[in-house]
Amino acid sequence: MSTLLIRNGHLIDPAAGVDAPKDILLKDGRVAEIAGPGKIKPGNGTGSDVQLLDATGLTVAPGLIDIHVHLREPGQAHKETIATGTAAAATGGFTAVAAMPNTIPVNDSPEITRWMLSPDRSASVRVFPIGAATRGSKGEQINDFAALKAAGAVAVTDDGHPILKDSIMRETLAAAARVGLSVIQHAEDTRMTQGASMNAGPTAFKLGLRGMPPEAESSLVERDIRLVTELKDARAHLHVAHTSTAAAVAAVRKARRNGLRVTCEVAPHHFLLTEEHVGLYNTNAKMNPPLRSAADRDAMIEGILDGVVDAIATDHAPHAVHEKEVEFEHAPNGITGLETALGLCLRWLHKEWKLPLGRVLSLLSAQPAALLGLKGRGTLAVGSFADVVVFDPKAEWTYHAKETRSKAHNTPFDGWTMQGKVRWTISEGRIAFSATTPQ
Amino acid sequence: MNATATTPARRQLQTPQPPASPFPYNPGSLLSVMDLDLAAIGHLLSRATVLENQDPLTRDRILLKRRIALLFYESSTRTRTSFELAAKSLGADTTLVSSLSSSIEKGETLKDTGLTLRALGAEAIIIRHNSSGAPWLLEQETRLPILNAGDGMHEHPTQALLDLRTIVGHLHEIKTGCHPERTGPQAALSSLGVVSEGSASRAASEAISQVDEKTLHGVTVTIVGDILHSRVARSNMLLLPRLGARVILCGPAQLLPDSAANAGPGITVERDFEAALRQSQVVMMLRIQAERLAGQQIDLTQYKDAYQLTGQRLDAHAPKALVMHPGPIIRGLELTAGVADGPQSAILEQVRHGVAIRMAVVERALSAQPKVGRA
Numbered sequence: 064m065s066t067l068l069i070r071n072g073h074l075i076d077p078a079a080g081v082d083a084p085k086d087i088l089l090k091d092g093r094v095a096e097i098a099g100p101g102k103i104k105p106g107n108g109t110g111s112d113v114q115l116l117d118a119t120g121l122t123v124a125p126g127l128i129d130i131h132v133h134l135r136e137p138g139q140a141h142k143e144t145i146a147t148g149t150a151a152a153a154t155g156g157f158t159a160v161a162a163m164p165n166t167i168p169v170n171d172s173p174e175i176t177r178w179m180l181s182p183d184r185s186a187s188v189r190v191f192p193i194g195a196a197t198r199g200s201k202g203e204q205i206n207d208f209a210a211l212k213a214a215g216a217v218a219v220t221d222d223g224h225p226i227l228k229d230s231i232m233r234e235t236l237a238a239a240a241r242v243g244l245s246v247i248q249h250a251e252d253t254r255m256t257q258g259a260s261m262n263a264g265p266t267a268f269k270l271g272l273r274g275m276p277p278e279a280e281s282s283l284v285e286r287d288i289r290l291v292t293e294l295k296d297a298r299a300h301l302h303v304a305h306t307s308t309a310a311a312v313a314a315v316r317k318a319r320r321n322g323l324r325v326t327c328e329v330a331p332h333h334f335l336l337t338e339e340h341v342g343l344y345n346t347n348a349k350m351n352p353p354l355r356s357a358a359d360r361d362a363m364i365e366g367i368l369d370g371v372v373d374a375i376a377t378d379h380a381p382h383a384v385h386e387k388e389v390e391f392e393h394a395p396n397g398i399t400g401l402e403t404a405l406g407l408c409l410r411w412l413h414k415e416w417k418l419p420l421g422r423v424l425s426l427l428s429a430q431p432a433a434l435l436g437l438k439g440r441g442t443l444a445v446g447s448f449a450d451v452v453v454f455d456p457k458a459e460w461t462y463h464a465k466e467t468r469s470k471a472h473n474t475p476f477d478g479w480t481m482q483g484k485v486r487w488t489i490s491e492g493r494i495a496f497s498a499t500t501p502q
Numbered sequence: 503m504n505a506t507a508t509t510p511a512r513r514q515l516q517t518p519q520p521p522a523s524p525f526p527y528n529p530g531s532l533l534s535v536m537d538l539d540l541a542a543i544g545h546l547l548s549r550a551t552v553l554e555n556q557d558p559l560t561r562d563r564i565l566l567k568r569r570i571a572l573l574f575y576e577s578s579t580r581t582r583t584s585f586e587l588a589a590k591s592l593g594a595d596t597t598l599v600s601s602l603s604s605s606i607e608k609g610e611t612l613k614d615t616g617l618t619l620r621a622l623g624a625e626a627i628i629i630r631h632n633s634s635g636a637p638w639l640l641e642q643e644t645r646l647p648i649l650n651a652g653d654g655m656h657e658h659p660t661q662a663l664l665d666l667r668t669i670v671g672h673l674h675e676i677k678t679g680c681h682p683e684r685t686g687p688q689a690a691l692s693s694l695g696v697v698s699e700g701s702a703s704r705a706a707s708e709a710i711s712q713v714d715e716k717t718l719h720g721v722t723v724t725i726v727g728d729i730l731h732s733r734v735a736r737s738n739m740l741l742l743p744r745l746g747a748r749v750i751l752c753g754p755a756q757l758l759p760d761s762a763a764n765a766g767p768g769i770t771v772e773r774d775f776e777a778a779l780r781q782s783q784v785v786m787m788l789r790i791q792a793e794r795l796a797g798q799q800i801d802l803t804q805y806k807d808a809y810q811l812t813g814q815r816l817d818a819h820a821p822k823a824l825v826m827h828p829g830p831i832i833r834g835l836e837l838t839a840g841v842a843d844g845p846q847s848a849i850l851e852q853v854r855h856g857v858a859i860r861m862a863v864v865e866r867a868l869s870a871q872p873k874v875g876r877a
Contacts, residue, residue, distance in 0.1 A: 264761055270634055388613050388639070391639075392635075
């Protein structure tokens with residue numbers, strides 16, 4: 064394995080409290096040394112095969128971690144593969160992605176988990192499978208979490224579907240706590256969302272579409288928090304996926320004040336867009352949970368700025384072009400997100416809403432790593448995995464969906480101005496992405 | 503935490519605005535009543551009158567041999583027949599594709615069906631579809647002039663235009679004392695030039711041309727019943743207030759969410775039918791759309807008690823109001839047979855206006871287009 068020396072960059076490592084010009088030496092897939100500019104000599108015991116990366120004017124940070132992506136393998140390779148999904152991840156600065164189990168078949172077994180982790184999948188960056196909480200994600204019979212964990216699963220969820228029954232959710236939280244896994248809930252009381260394809264409210268009425276009420280999300284989050292409270296097991300960890308409503312964020316905030324281990328993530332589209340962005344039936348603005356009201360969107364921003372939100376996660380959900388070129392109510396839910404997350408976070412959270420760069424990066428690396436217990440990730444302390452993103456924090460650019468490395472083009476952010484251009488993404492010491500045209 | 507989560511400071515943040523709508527792509531399209539400004543509405547009304555009164559042998563040269571496809575994913579009597587008669591009376595060739603007797607049954611997508619019709623030489627497509635928004639998809643994929651003949655629970659713009667023509671004609675009648683014939687097969691045929699029209703009717707029709715934001719000033723239109731599932735209600739509530747009308751929506755919460763009042767300006771919700779009737783010059787009754795109830799159960803006895811338009815209610819609360827219904831009517835449910843056939847009913851007059859309005863809309867669809875075969 065080659066050795067990389069990144070020189071003249073500005074290192075921001077929120078977990079280690081570093082925000083200073085530093086050179087960084089990556090060796091054997093790990094961070095070998097960090098020192099002031101010019102202090103690490105390429106020939107100085109680092110071997111002759113050292114590759115130099117000049118990061119003058121660039122920010123060097125821990126590789127980004129997305130704890131909510133759909134890589135569609137096994138079973139739906141026409142939408143995305145682990146290879147193409149992780150190539151898009153690398154393009155977006157991500158060095159680790161947690162893959163949701165709503166594949167075909169559902170990833171509810173050690174065999175499928177191991178299949179996803181096989182080198183034959185040609186992943187560009189590290190994949191962390193998340194196992195299904197219940198058999199076939201049907202919400203009836205819980206899986207063997209110890210076996211899933213042993214095979215490499217980092218959490219359990221039935222994402223795409225909720226774990227609806229109180230008894231099953233209680234059992235899931237308890238069983239996951241015993242083996243030290245987080246339970247990620249897709250909070251949607253599907254009894255309130257039958258036939259619905261966008262947020263309930265005046266916009267849905269006007270468009271003649273059936274709506275999903277915000278209560279479908281918040282009531283389930285409140286139910287889950289009650290179950291965690293009743294469980295009285297300090298190891299129990301509830302993580303709320305793709306939080307989209309003010310009431311759900313409020314519930315999480317209150318649970319945290321009460322000392323519960325309850326965390327949540329927010330997707331860029333939920334802190335940027337509202338139901339108005341559905342426009343006239345734009346299927347690239349259709350996802351679940353749906354784009355909500357302006358008040359809900361404002362509550363997502365608030366939650367990020369005040370710290371109750373633990374992670375930015377994209378809910379990258381690729382679909383084939385023809386699958387989205389249909390009537391709105393028939394179109395599948397989801398949009399891609401891996402290539403646009405950093406650019407949107409820097410453009411809006413940092414530049415527009417003044418969230419310090421270190422905090423933005425923490426929401427995209429240190430905090431998600433801590434949330435799922437990914438050891439040696441989300442930081443560039445010496446000895447950590449050599450997962451690095453090097454980007455120009457000032458560069459503005461325009462995202463063109465047709466140039467994506469994902470198989471899918473379904474994004475509402477096509478043509479949007481981004482800030483922060485990734486120059487290199489380094490996964491465990493290997494260059495997984497390199498921008499072809501330097502800024 | 504409560505609803506005060508949105509702090510004043512937060513509201514000052516700049517947030518991304520939705521992009522401007524690219525629709526309609528084709529200037530001949532009529533997807534929504536919002537595609538038409540007041541001048542365009544006036545032009546359509548005036549063309550409807552001109553075309554209605556024109557010699558059929560001259561009129562039939564306007565779109566001679568132009569090709570228009572009717573693409574129907576839902577059943578229809580009035581809309582389909584009147585669009586077809588309208589197109590044919592302008593000389594166009596029409597073809598009907600319905601979901602039950604075409605490749606749609608075999609799984610062909612709307613996009614592919616649209617592209618196929620275009621390849622066959624269709625220069626415009628009139629579409630009725632059970633999914634809200636389908637005409638927008640069809641226009642985006644084909645870029646042809648698309649006429650929305652009703653999409654799901656969303657819009658039915660030509661119905662709103664013909665309702666407008668009916669209301670404006672009636673207003674003229676009140677002002678002038680003219681009583682144009684309202685019902686019967688004579689009227690429907692006369693619009694096709696088969697029977698020459700009465701002079702009173704002509705006078706009324708001629709008055710229906712120039713419209714502005716005060717045309718319906720002082721007119722309250724109450725739309726009653728299954729608003730939630732009604733595309734007719736949506737198109738009317740978006741159209742009529744722009745001409746100065748007040749729109750009252752009336753129905754049970756199950757069929758009329760409170761948020762409907764926010765659909766646009768000039769719209770209010772009133773749950774008490776009789777209170778609404780007392781304010782109304784026009785009452786538009788709607789059918790309960792059993793096919794869209796999606797599992798909801800409606801207690802029909804209760805519904806009729808509260809919202810059925812009976813002769814008694816009409817006499818007591820709105821003895822002069824015009825009674826309208828887009829059809830199909832269910833006698834004995836949303837209104838009694840006596841009201842449907844009574845002197846205040848304009849139900850068949852609406853049907854007659856449908857042909858005239860659709861001639862104008864079809865003409866507009868193709869007048870922006872040069873006659874170029876695409877096949």
